[in-house]
Amino acid sequence: MxxxxxxxxxxxxxxxxxxxxxxxxxxxxxxxxxxxxxxxxxxxxxxxxxxxxxxxxxxxxxxxxxxxxxxxxxxxxxxxxxxxxxxxxxxxxxxxxxxxxxxxxxxxxxxxxxxxxxxxxMLNIEKRALAKAETESVVIGPQVAFTESLITNLNIIRWRIRSTDLVLEKITIGKRAPREVRLIYLKTIANETDVNTMRQRLQDLEVDETEDSNVLMQYIEDSSTSIFPQFYSTELPDRASYAISKGRVGVLVENSPTAILAPSTFFSFFESTEDLYMRWNAGSFLRILRFFAMLVSVFLTPMYVATITFHYEIIPPQLLVSIGQSRAAVPFPPIFEALFLELMIELLREAGARLPTKVGQTIGIVGGVVVGTAAVQAGVTSNILIIFVTLSALASFTVPSYLMGTAIRTIRFPMIILAGILGIIGIMFGICFILIHLLKLTSLGRPFLTPIYPFRFEDHNKVLIRLPQNFQWKRFASFQPKNLIRFQKRKADKKKDIDE
Amino acid sequence: MQIRITIIMLTTIILLAACVPARQLEERGVINTRGVDIAEDSSNQIETTIISYQFDAESEEITTTLSGTGHTIKGAREDASTEAGFILSPGQIRLELYGKEAAQKGILPYISSAVRDARVSDTMLLAVTNTSAKEILTEGQGELSLNTGQYLQYLIEKEIEEDSFPSTYLHDFTHIESDVGHDPVMPIIDLVENKPKISGIALFQDDKYVDEISLQEGYLVNLFQNTTTSTPLDISIPIKPFLKYIEKNQDINEDDELHLHVTIERGKSKTKMPNVQDMHFDTTINIDLFLLETSKLMSVDNEHVATLLEKEIEKAFTRQYETLFAKLQKAGTDPFGLGKIYRARQRDSNLTNEEWRKKFPDVTLNVNVNVKLTNYGTIQ
Known part of the structure; x- marks a missing residue:
């Protein structure tokens, strides 16, 4: 226009x-x-x-x-x-x-x-220096994070993928306050439909302005009403460049320190680049651990509520007495007890996130230790539930994507309510509801639950179990990259050591 | 459209919520052990004795013992719950005891009540008491710090773990009971000096308690049917063949018996019926055992002694099987499951329990035991 x-x-x-x-x-x-x-x-x-x-x-x-x-x-x-x-x-x-x-x-x-x-x-752009990643911090591997400067970010990406195939298309979004957006992909690998879809969505977007890449993401996602993010938003350049080099499309927005990666699967939200840097067995272990943590986070407290309210017969006999005794002092039904504690944990988390780091730590200790023990002694909650709630809160923070972690934490609340009114049947109802929703979701037109559904056997060496690097000679087939083969497996396997 | 579906679903959930009775754990009296007896005053009533947990923040005591009478198990439970401020719930019963009198009349009605109730676990233990179940559960408490029910559970579970007798979980019992040509067994609980103890094994004819065998014989029954591992056992063999290996300076009589304590590392049996017409069964039992202790000091340092021991133990086992089988035939009950083998050997067999009972006394059984002494440890 x-x-x-x-x-x-x-x-x-x-x-x-x-x-x-x-x-x-x-x-x-x-x-x-x-x-x-x-x-x-x-x-x-x-x-x-x-x-x-x-x-x-x-x-x-x-x-x-x-x-x-x-x-x-x-x-x-x-x-x-x-x-x-x-x-x-x-x-x-x-x-x-x-x-x-x-x-x-x-x-x-x-x-x-x-x-x-x-x-x-003669631009004078005020920017901060490159810093360590805060929200997606990693133990090993590159530590640097994107900054608010688009030029710096592009520079980082270019240095990471030094290929002439790398395309950094410029698109301007916003009528009132235009903002530069870069569409990044490898032209010989990225699926053309994906690139075109993304370009189309960016170009067709008619808004006055986009505040940040996370806002832009919500405009262009497949389902803007869903609780789950469908595009991966990352602040790690190595994660972005890894995804782009495997044929995905990246989007960088001016003045935004996060890159958008699409298409993404549900499982990619539980992958960390660290899994790649670790040995394959340790990497696979961590990945499975994260999925397990997700299940724990969503189902542990609802299961507690359901068993205490309806299904006392599935409690192990050794636990029965201690659960029963600690519950006996609590005057509320389990559903309110659980909601109360979960809300308290969310409060602590939110307070910790808003406050400066030093104060945040103190709040964590005061909240977690003092309020926790006091709540049990005062007979407001049972000590077993404290363990469960703490565990599930911890588990939810293992998800590398903060957006997905928040989604999982939010899902827990309706699950607790369902468990409180219908027991395990209610939990099953919730699972079905979420599953149907996930099955219907798409990310840039590609199924969200692939490679589980639709099932693709060849991609399973990258999802739950990450096989050793030289087994990963194919790119992620579910996304149909232009060029599926990364390298010849036979050549990669051969180690040309000199025999003494 | 989506919103409409969601609203419909949510309303359904909220309306359906009324269909599920919610009762929190701490408002229930969770039954842990139940005893079933014939009521003393009127023989067509049942008396149940219930040990249940009740959770009360005020009191230290978490278990209570209640009893009630009624024409049905559930009726008796309702009667018992009038004594308690909690709703008695059967979902966590781990052990059900049947009084001797009740067991002799047949326990199927009680079992079927448990089987029908989906909340009752299939891994509930069953046992028979030598007196009334009430006596065991109330007077057995004595100085026990655990509640009697829990104590008995641990006791029976440990023995089952060691394969000392066939497992007597609810599902095992119902399975064996409904099989044609196979009769169940159950441990018998008795009070010894006010402490409950497993005193023997009850033989059942269908669902009726008919006779009793010793614990040792209970192991033989288990060995006959299942592969057993790591079972401790006492065996007595004649001392005569070992006289020259026994250390001198010991007071020994030639007619004494040598008592051995062994661990049956692995016992396995196979029963065949070579010929259907002559009603004869051949059973081969292979046993690997560790010798742990001998009653007299002796040295098992050469192969000859070991073979001799093996032979004598084989003889002892065969002898025990013969006595046991004679006993079983007399009692008319078949915990070995020979009828099952007989039925399987026949084409289009419509064998009924009654037919098998008639045939059972004429059955002959030849037990061939092979013992292998794999380890005699540090005995000198």
Missing amino acids: RKSRKSDSKSIFPLKIEQLKEIITSKFENNTDLSFSTYEHLNKKIAVFYIPFQVTPEKAENLLLKPLLESKVEWTAASILNEIPLSSGKTTTKLEVILEDLINGHVFIYVEDEDAVAFYP
């Missing part, structure tokens, strides 16, 4: 400097920041204008103003581009471009009565 409007508009030049100044300042009404200075050079009036804090002032002075005023060349729009030793200069005749690029940190030079204005990018 914006592009067509640009081409329609007519040139506003040539003009007098005063006229130009008036036009530009009128557009920047009440914006006192605009710096508009006029110089005399060889009897020609030259105007230099920019927005100071968007531009690096030293650069503008040393590289532009100095040669401009010290040179003996007679300046025209064309000669500026030729004579000033900077490669990124351009000329334009359109007011829209001038206004837009002023905001984007360009310095404009206009020689009076010329029919174009020359401008140079």
